[in-house]
Every structure is written in structure tokens, then in C-alpha cells.
Amino acid sequence: MKPLLIRGGTVINADREFRADVLCADGRIAQVAPSITAPAGAEVLDAGGRYVMPGGIDPHTHMQLPFMGTVTRDDFYSGTAAGLAGGTTMIIDFVIPDPKEPLMAAFRKWRGWAEKAASDYSFHVAVTWWDQSVHADMGLLVQEEGVNSFKHFMAYKNAIMCDDETLVNSFRRALELGAMPTVHAENGELVFLLQGETKNKGITGPEGHPLSRPPAVEAEAAQRAIAIADVINVPIYIVHVSSAESADAIARARARGQRVYGEVLAGHLVLDDSVYRDPRFEFAAGHVMSPPFRPKGHSQMLWRGLQAGYLHTTATDHCTFCAEQKAAGREDFTKIPNGCGGVEERMSVIWHEGVNGGRLTPTEFVALTSANAAKLFNIYPRKGCVVEGADADLVLWDPQATKTFSAKTQRSLGDFNVFEGRTVQGVATHTVAAGKLVYADGDLRAERGAGKYVKRPAFGAQFDALARKAALEAPIPVKR
Ligand code: URP
Ligand code: ZN
Numbered sequence: 001m002k003p004l005l006i007r008g009g010t011v012i013n014a015d016r017e018f019r020a021d022v023l024c025a026d027g028r029i030a031q032v033a034p035s036i037t038a039p040a041g042a043e044v045l046d047a048g049g050r051y052v053m054p055g056g057i058d059p060h061t062h063m064q065l066p067f068m069g070t071v072t073r074d075d076f077y078s079g080t081a082a083g084l085a086g087g088t089t090m091i092i093d094f095v096i097p098d099p100k101e102p103l104m105a106a107f108r109k110w111r112g113w114a115e116k117a118a119s120d121y122s123f124h125v126a127v128t129w130w131d132q133s134v135h136a137d138m139g140l141l142v143q144e145e146g147v148n149s150f151k152h153f154m155a156y157k158n159a160i161m162c163d164d165e166t167l168v169n170s171f172r173r174a175l176e177l178g179a180m181p182t183v184h185a186e187n188g189e190l191v192f193l194l195q196g197e198t199k200n201k202g203i204t205g206p207e208g209h210p211l212s213r214p215p216a217v218e219a220e221a222a223q224r225a226i227a228i229a230d231v232i233n234v235p236i237y238i239v240h241v242s243s244a245e246s247a248d249a250i251a252r253a254r255a256r257g258q259r260v261y262g263e264v265l266a267g268h269l270v271l272d273d274s275v276y277r278d279p280r281f282e283f284a285a286g287h288v289m290s291p292p293f294r295p296k297g298h299s300q301m302l303w304r305g306l307q308a309g310y311l312h313t314t315a316t317d318h319c320t321f322c323a324e325q326k327a328a329g330r331e332d333f334t335k336i337p338n339g340c341g342g343v344e345e346r347m348s349v350i351w352h353e354g355v356n357g358g359r360l361t362p363t364e365f366v367a368l369t370s371a372n373a374a375k376l377f378n379i380y381p382r383k384g385c386v387v388e389g390a391d392a393d394l395v396l397w398d399p400q401a402t403k404t405f406s407a408k409t410q411r412s413l414g415d416f417n418v419f420e421g422r423t424v425q426g427v428a429t430h431t432v433a434a435g436k437l438v439y440a441d442g443d444l445r446a447e448r449g450a451g452k453y454v455k456r457p458a459f460g461a462q463f464d465a466l467a468r469k470a471a472l473e474a475p476i477p478v479k480r
């Protein structure tokens with residue numbers, strides 16, 4: 001592979017920005033310096049007037065997910081290719097075993113599906129049930145397979161929902177292994193109840209979806225997961241925080257000294273629940289995802305959380321179902337497959353609303369779209385930083401260029417775009433993955449199978465600190 005020299009740009013990392021050329025060789029960043037002479041045979045890319053940033057990391061996607069009786073349109077190739085076109089060079093997807101399915105078997109199945117990925121990828125593994133084999137498989141996953149995070153669905157009753165017993169056992173085991181528990185926080189019992197009540201009132205269309213999953217349903221689960229993590233003394237990461245109430249729960253726990261982390265989806269930052277009352281079924285159903293888009297005002301609180309530092313990452317939950325699949329719920333909103341896209345749009349949406357909107361600095365943008373996810377999932381600075389020795393996953397960013405999103409022009413195989421018609425300023429003009437130019441001014445050169453599985457080591461320091469604190473605070477029996 002020929003070396004690639006990116007010349008004349010401004011590097012933006014999560015800690016600072018500076019003028020530098022960046023040389024990539026053998027898949028790594030070989031040099032970052034004010035003026036680099038091109039080695040013989042190098043390809044030279046002019047980055048004048050543009051930013052050179054670490055490629056985006058989307059820590060929450062579902063490619064090729066079997067879910068609610070169907071499978072998402074984007075597989076690991078089309079989904080990661082779409083990500084590359086938007087400046088995202090790594091995804092962390094989810095292995096979701098069926099209840100009673102061995103974790104290792106599910107993990108191997110997903111590893112096979114993901115071999116066609118065009119960008120690097122990693123996996124959180126969901127714990128959907130509990131017994132001693134799950135306890136053992138979690139150990140294998142952490143110690144041998146590079147998994148350092150486990151997901152728990154507190155919703156989706158009668159499917160993948162886990163009860164408190166499973167949460168407690170799994171959080172305990174995660175602590176023992178130095179792995180991060182994560183939760184989809186919605187009280188599945190309440191969702192089930194409210195779905196039935198909503199339908200009994202004659203509301204069977206997509207407008208019933210947010211009615212069955214109000215903010216309190218999310219907040220209860222977030223608070224419960226936070227409390228369980230507190231008792232067990234393990235850090236916790238809450239995926240797709242969508243409501244002010246959940247964000248508040250995280251802020252309060254952090255203010256008490258608890259290690260709680262929150263993720264926000266690009267969609268939740270810009271959309272509201274009015275979409276569900278649209279008279280067109282396809283449009284309303286196209287927005288059905290969980291947690292749902294919220295009443296106006298919630299997104300403002302999510303932005304505040306990102307700005308204030310108690311929400312940490314941005315993701316998409318990219319999970320594409322086409323109109324034909326969504327139509328399964330035409331007579332019953334509870335049967336609409338849950339999920340929306342966004343992996344291609346996230347970076348520009350966050351830049352436009354965040355940086356152009358005066359909410360974020362460019363360095364904060366890098367933290368929230370890449371570096372924080374790399375740190376939280378223990379792959380920093382291999383990922384998430386433009387520094388010598390890191391993987392050469394980069395994005396060239398033109399802060400002046402504009403783009404209008406549409407399902408007609410998106411790379412994703414989904415036929416819907418929740419950002420349809422939205423014009424953003426600030427776009428990826430070039431994407432470099434493992435030192436290769438894979439996207440250049442609209443020309444997507446994503447290569448099937450070029451992406452690699454990224455192993456993530458168990459956490460050291462953070463868990464050490466928790467263990468020390470626990471030892472210092474350990475109760476001692478009264479001598480009588
Ligand atoms: O609606 C969603 N989010 N579908 C994907 C599964 C999940 O809950 O993350
Ligand atoms: Zn154990």
C-alpha cells in the first residue's frame with residue numbers, strides 16, 4: 001500500500017487543534033508534523049482550508065440485525081460503507097443472543113456476518129438471560145475475544161428483555177471481569193402495559209408508539225440501572241439517552257461521585273415527536289424507534305448534557321427497516337420494527353447543530369464523535385486521536401461545504417431518512433480508513449471485507465480505583 005500524505009490541513013484532536021501534515025503508512029499514522037516531505041511513491045492529498053480529524057466512532061449500530069421478525073436492510077458492508085461516506089471509520093455493533101442461546105455461539109455468528117465490513121468494527125455483547133454458562137462465556141469474551149462491554153435491554157418484554165436478577169448477576173460479573181455494563185433503559189413492563197392500554201383506546205397507528213413509551217418509563221429504568229450499578233460498585237453506560245429526566249438522573253448520580261456515562265443519538269438531538277402524528281403511515285412509521293423522539297424541549301436538555309460533560313458520546317443506533325418491513329405494523333404500532341438510520345449523517349448533523357450552532361467547539365466535536373467513545377471503550381489512542389502510532393482512520397472535514405440529506409442519495413440501503421431535506425454545513429470530503437482513501441469527494445471506494453475486528457482490552461485503572469474505594473469503605477464487624 002502506498003503511503004498517504006495529507007498536507008496543509010489543521011489537525012483537530014479532542015485536546016487541541018494545530019497546523020500539521022499527517023503521513024499514513026502501513027495502516028498507521030507514521031508522522032504528524034508541521035511540514036513533512038512526501039516519501040517516494042506517496043499519494044499526496046491537499047487538505048488546505050480543511051480540518052483533519054480522527055475518523056468518527058459510532059458506538060451504537062445494528063447492522064444485519066434480526067429483530068422483531070425481520071432483518072435490517074443494511075448489512076455490515078452497506079452499513080459501514082455508508083458510515084465511511086459520512087466520516088465514520090469505526091462502529092461498535094451488538095451481538096444479541098436469543099434467550100437461552102449461548103453467548104459464544106451468538107458471538108461467533110455475528111463475527112461471521114461482520115467479515116464483510118468495510119470499516120473497523122467491534123461488538124458489545126448483550127446478556128439476555130442468565131445461568132452459569134453465561135457467567136463463563138462472559139469470561140471468555142473478555143479474556144479471549146476482546147469484548148469489554150455488555151448490553152442489557154430493560155425493554156422488549158417476551159423477547160430480549162432482562163429482569164433485575166439478570167441485571168444484578170451480569171453487572172456483578174462485569175465488575176469481576178473489568179467490563180462495562182451498558183443498558184437500554186426503558187421499563188419493559190410499563191411499555192407492555194401502556195401498549196395494551198393505548199390500543200384499547202383505539203389508537204393503533206404510529207402515534208401510539210410514543211404514548212406507550214413516555215419519558216418516565218425511560219427515567220425509571222435509567223434510575224434503576226444506575227442504582228444497581230451503584231450498589232454493585234461498577235461503572236455504567238446508558239445508551240440512547242433521549243429524555244431530560246434520564247439526563248437528569250445521570251447528572252445527579254455523577255454529582256454523587258458515581259461513574260455513569262451517557263450516550264445520545266443524533267436523531268434525538270434534532271427531531272421531536274410531532275413526526276408520529278403525520279397522516280402518512282410510512283413517514284410516521286419510518287420514525288418508530290425506541291426510545292421514541294420526544295416532545296420539543298428534551299433535545300435542548302440533551303445538548304446541555306453534552307456541553308456540560310455529563311453526557312459523553314454521540315451515536316446513531318443505525319437500524320434500518322424499509323417501508324415494506326415497517327408495514328408489518330400498519331394495523332398495530334407494536335408490530336412496527338423499531339429502528340432508524342443515521343450512520344452516514346451523524347457527523348454532519350452534530351457539526352452543523354453543535355459547532356455551527358455555537359454549542360460546541362471543534363475539539364469538543366471530536367471528543368463527542370470519536371475520542372470519548374474510544375476512551376470509554378478502551379481503544380484510545382489507537383482510535384480517536386490523530387497521533388503517531390494510531391490507526392490511520394481519518395476524516396478531512398470541510399467546514400464550508402454543504403450537503404442536503406435524502407433517502408434518494410444516501411448510501412444506506414434503507415429507503416427512509418429521518419434527516420430528509422435537512423441541509424447541513426460541514427461535511428466529510430475525504431475519509432481514510434487504515435491508511436487508505438476510501439471516500440473522496442463523493443466517490444465511495446469502500447471495500448468489502450477491508451474492515452477489521454477491533455479487540456478491546458478490559459479496563460484497568462477505572463476498575464482499580466473502584467476496588468480501592470470499596471476496600472477503603474469496606475464495613476468491619478463490631479468486636480464484642
Ligand atoms: O428502536 C431501536 N432502537 N431499535 C434497535 C434496538 C435498540 O433498542 O437499540
Ligand atoms: Zn463470578
Ligand code: ZN
Binds near residue numbers: 184291
Ligand atoms: Zn436500544
Ligand code: ZN
Binds near residue numbers: 060061062317
Ligand atoms: Zn440499539
